[in-house]
Amino acid sequence: MYYKMIKRRIVSIIAALVFLFAVSGCASEEAEALGGKEDGYMRINAQKAKEMMESLEKFVLLDARTEEEFSEGHIPGAIVIPHDEVFERAEAEILEKDVPVFVYCRSGNRSRTASKALVELGYSEVYEFGGIIDWPYEIEQ
Numbered sequence: 001m002y003y004k005m006i007k008r009r010i011v012s013i014i015a016a017l018v019f020l021f022a023v024s025g026c027a028s029e030e031a032e033a034l035g036g037k038e039d040g041y042m043r044i045n046a047q048k049a050k051e052m053m054e055s056l057e058k059f060v061l062l063d064a065r066t067e068e069e070f071s072e073g074h075i076p077g078a079i080v081i082p083h084d085e086v087f088e089r090a091e092a093e094i095l096e097k098d099v100p101v102f103v104y105c106r107s108g109n110r111s112r113t114a115s116k117a118l119v120e121l122g123y124s125e126v127y128e129f130g131g132i133i134d135w136p137y138e139i140e141q
Contacts, residue, residue, distance in 0.1 A: 039119060041126035045134075053102060059099060060079065060100070060101045061104075062094070062102065062118075063078040063081075064082060067082070076138055076139075087120075104132055106131045108130035
C-alpha cells in the first residue's frame with residue numbers, strides 16, 4: 001500500500017513536470033514568433049517584419065550592412081547605415097525617434113549591434129529581424 005502511494009506521487013510529479021515543460025516550450029515558440037525584447041529592441045522573424053511593415057503607414061527599414069553589400073541587393077525601400085556608423089548618422093537620417101525602425105543585415109549579427117545603438121540613441125520602436133539571407137521576399141539591386 002505504501003509502495004502504491006509513493007508510485008502515485010511520483011507519477012503525479014512526472015506528469016506535472018511534463019506539463020510544465022510543454023507549457024514553457026509553447027511559450028518560448030510563441031515568444032520567438034512574436035518577438036522577444038532584448039536590450040531595448042524587439043527581435044522578430046522576417047515574416048513578422050513583413051507583416052508589420054505592410055500594416056504600417058510609416059516606418060524606416062534600415063540595412064546595417066556596408067554600402068557595397070547594399071548595392072549588390074537589398075530589401076525594397078531600405079536605407080543603408082552601416083552598423084558601425086549608426087551613432088554618427090542615425091539622428092541625421094532617421095529624424096523621428098518614435099517611428100518603427102526595422103533593422104536587418106546579412107545574417108543578423110550587425111543588425112543586433114545597430115539595434116542596440118538605435119535604442120541607446122533614444123529610438124523607441126526598434127525591431128531587429130536578422131539577415132537578408134533569411135528574407136524570403138523580394139530583393140532589389
